Amino acid sequence: xxxxxxxxxxxxxxxxxxxxxxxxxxxxxxxxxxxxxxxxxxxxxxxxxxxxxxxxxxxxxxxxxxxxxxxxxxxxxxxxxxxxxxxxxxxxxxxxxxxxxxxxxxxxxxxxxxxxxxxxxxxxxxxxxxxxxxxxxxxxxxxxxxxxxxxxxxxxxxxxxxxxxxxxxxxxxxxxxxxxxxxxxxxxxxxxxxxxxxxxxxxxxxxxxxxxxxxxxxxxxxxxxxxxxxxxxxxxxxxxxxxxxxxxxxxxxxxxxxxx
Numbered sequence: 379x380x381x382x383x384x385x386x387x388x389x390x391x392x393x394x395x396x397x398x399x400x401x402x403x404x405x406x407x408x409x410x411x412x413x414x415x416x417x418x419x420x421x422x423x424x425x426x427x428x429x430x431x432x433x434x435x436x437x438x439x440x441x442x443x444x445x446x447x448x449x450x451x452x453x454x455x456x457x458x459x460x461x462x463x464x465x466x467x468x469x470x471x472x473x474x475x476x477x478x479x480x481x482x483x484x485x486x487x488x489x490x491x492x493x494x495x496x497x498x499x500x501x502x503x504x505x506x507x508x509x510x511x512x513x514x515x516x517x518x519x520x521x522x523x524x525x526x527x528x529x530x531x532x533x534x535x536x537x538x539x540x541x542x543x544x545x546x547x548x549x550x551x552x553x554x555x556x557x558x559x560x561x562x563x564x565x566x567x568x569x570x571x572x573x574x575x576x577x578x579x580x581x582x583x584x585x586x587x588x589x590x591x592x593x594x595x596x597x598x599x600x601x602x603x604x605x606x607x608x609x610x611x612x613x614x615x616x617x618x619x620x621x622x623x624x625x626x627x628x629x630x631x632x633x634x635x636x637x638x
Contacts, residue, residue, distance in 0.1 A: 388440070388454075388455060389429050389430060389432065389437045389455060390410070390429065390435060391429050391430075392410065392417075393425065393427050393428075394421040394426050395417075395420070395421025395422065395425050395426050396425050397423055397425050398460075398461065398484075398638070399424070399427060399459070399460035399461065400420060400424045400425070400426050400461045400462075400633075401429065401452075401457070401462050402416070402417060402427065402428045402429070402463050402468075403452075403464040403468030403469075403472050404434070404465060404466075405465045405466030405468050405531075406466060406527065406560070406563040407524040407527050407563070408545070408548075409431075409435025409436070409548075409549055410428040410429055410430045410435055410552075411435065411551050412465075412545060412548045412622075412623075413428050413622070414548060415622075415623070416622040416629060416633075419626065420633060424637065427456065427457065427460070429452065429456075430552065431452075431468070431471070432448055432559060433555055433558060433559020433560070433562070434552075434559060435552035436552055436553060438553045438554065438559075441559075442559075443562045445471065445566070446474075446478070449474055449475050449478065452471070452475065453475065453479060453482055456482070458482065459481070459482055459483070460482070460483070461483075461484050461487065461637045462475060462485075463487040463489065464487070464488055465489040465491065465622070466490050466531075466594075466619065467491075467563055467567060468489075469489060469490070470493070470495075470567075473486065473488065473493060473572050473575075473576060474572070476579055476581060477572065477575045477576065477579065484581070485581060485583070485637060486579070486581060486582070486583045486584070487583075487584045487585075487586065487633060488584075488586065489586045489622065490586070490587060490588055490620070490621065491585075492594050492598050492602075493570075494572065494573055495567040495570070496509060496567065496568050501601070502595045502597050502598055504567065504593060506568065509564060512527070513561065516560055516561060521554070523560075524549075525546070528542060528545045528549070529542055530592060530593060530619070531545065531618065531619035531620055532545065532618055533618055534591070535617055535620075535624050537616075538618065541618070541620055541623050541624055545620065545623070573605060576606060577605060582636070583610070584611070584612070584633075585606075585609055585611040585612075586611070586629070586632060587611065587612070588617030588618045588619055588620070589613050589615050589617065590618045591618050592618065592619070594619070599611050599613060610636065612632050614628060614629065
């Protein structure tokens, strides 16, 4: 696996495989290590690029508190054109890049993500009070808060215990995220609404969901099908928030089929 890193000015990237370029973006509180199994499998057909987002993992020293700045940092080192895959918060970032830099995105895949994470009737999502709670908890004990969030991501899946163990094992192989990045990530989950902007996209979009997801309710998939009628979607029946762990083979099959 090829690694590319300059800890102060650049993001940490890993590249594996040959073929069409695919970029994988992780979610809040995590880092690129969560993609390890999926990346290895996808690398049989693609050139896979995994990045630690600003403030996370080996990119923990890189500061960015603006979606445009995050996008510029990513695009500076990303392939000229690629299929962008964003999980959870990473889906918001990948979508932002697709909206503002469509020439750099061949196709967009969001995984357990939503253009608006916060609930606002009639839109379904995470209750604002829950996000506010996470913010308060983060200031008191950020390690415990991230662990609680990991537990939430696995909850509901029949393999919740092993999923959580794998999430923790992956994340703990790299430096802890910095608090500023975690706080900014929570503000994105609370405030961003991309629903209108996504309707203007003409590039192919695939939306992937876990049927048992407690963070992105499955009804969001139905709502978005009405909002984005030309997009495709797939629901993993046994998965919660991390289908690329719970149903690895099926996840890679969906990504491969859509991307080739």
